[in-house]
Amino acid sequence: MRFNKLDLNLLVALDALLTEMSISRAAEKIHLSQSAMSNALARLREYFDDELLIQVGRRMEPTPRAEVLKDAVHDVLRRIDGSIAALPAFVPAESTREFRISVSDFTLSVLIPRVLARAHAEGKHIRFALMPQVQDPTRSLDRAEVDLLVLPQEFCTPDHPAEEVFRERHVCVVWRDSALAQGELTLERYMASGHVVMVPPGANASSVEAWMARKLGFARRVEVTSFSFASALALVQGTDRIATVHARLAQLLAPQWPVVIKESPLSLGEMRQMMQWHRYRSNDPGIQWLRRVFLESAQEMDAALPGIC
Incomplete structure (x- = not known):
């Protein structure tokens, strides 16, 4: 033609x-x-x-x-x-489709295992390519290199639809034998300590927690940076440093390391974790199914990992 x-x-x-x-x-x-x-x-x-x-x-x-x-x-x-090439229906039990999903290692740890299990129960031959998030992940969405982004609301692009999956808050993690493990973690102690911070790959990239802290006008003394949220709990052991991490991640991983979870003295507020897809794929039955699986998996996660009260 x-x-x-x-x-x-x-x-x-x-x-x-x-x-x-x-x-x-x-x-x-x-x-x-x-x-x-x-x-x-x-x-x-x-x-x-x-x-x-x-x-x-x-x-x-x-x-x-x-x-x-x-x-x-x-x-x-x-x-x-x-539109034209979209299939009129999506039957999970008969599908061999591969879904490409861009996620942080936080989401990979707390939510994705539930997504995969629920998806497998409905369609055993559906495949998933889990892709790391780098600087400006929405660029991958614009170019349709991924089917779904899972990221904080602050980093969503206004060019494509988005839906909230769950909400999360932050807590602090310290080595259980450090002085910080004793007593209340005040703002003064927090600011006087060294910090372990997750910084995503890519120039000028920063974590949601770091972005929120800057928004509040706090400048912390960053002594260790890592590309992984999950590694932060391991990296504080044997030190007097603090890692500010997601509450569900802390709850999930704290039993594996000699750490204590403390309330954050910063009023960071809740993080709204969103899923976002390309605007031309809103009517794609496969994407609609995937979004449902994510929402149902998040409800299951909420029941199992409600966060730290």
Whole structure:
């Protein structure tokens, strides 16, 4: 099929090329031979009268024209995928679909095991690709590289729909043999101590807790940073440091480490953990099923891990 003399099949090839920045990887992604992908690139270059991809050393770089085309082409293909190509029904027991979900290790620890168990009970052959969150995870959603994001409300994009999954608060964790384990953890003791802080991969990235603390105007003395929420409980042992972590995570992992859980002296408020999906996938029956599984799993989690009172 052609539109304005362009073979629309080439848009799929162009999308793969601009996503992978590699002829071989793009060919593999859409199940073409490398020679067929090279031929598609040649035809695209001729149509757009632009090189589109230029070899720079060992890698390929997009031209300015390609940068302009990248999001537009991807958006068009997602519209088609989310409407015309969408299946009229989703039957979990018969599906082999793979869902790509971007989550933090906090969600991975407290909620995802319940999601997988509930999903498996309904569809034993449904697959999941759990993907780490890096800087600006909503970019992956824009480009439909993930089916679902699970992240705090503050980091949701207004461009796509979102729904609350559960709420969480923060507590402090200290080594049980430290002086901080004794007595009340006051704001003065909190601010005078060193801290273990989770910092996600990516430049200028920060945790929700750090963002909220900055919002309140507190500058803590950060002595250890980690890329994992779950590691914070282990990293305070043998020290006089404090880790401020999610209450459910502390409740789940504290028995594994010699730590004591303390109320946070900071009024951080509740964190609203959301799930977000691409706006063109709202009517996708598979995404609708996945969202239901998440909500039911969160209700089950609330009953088992209500948080620390």
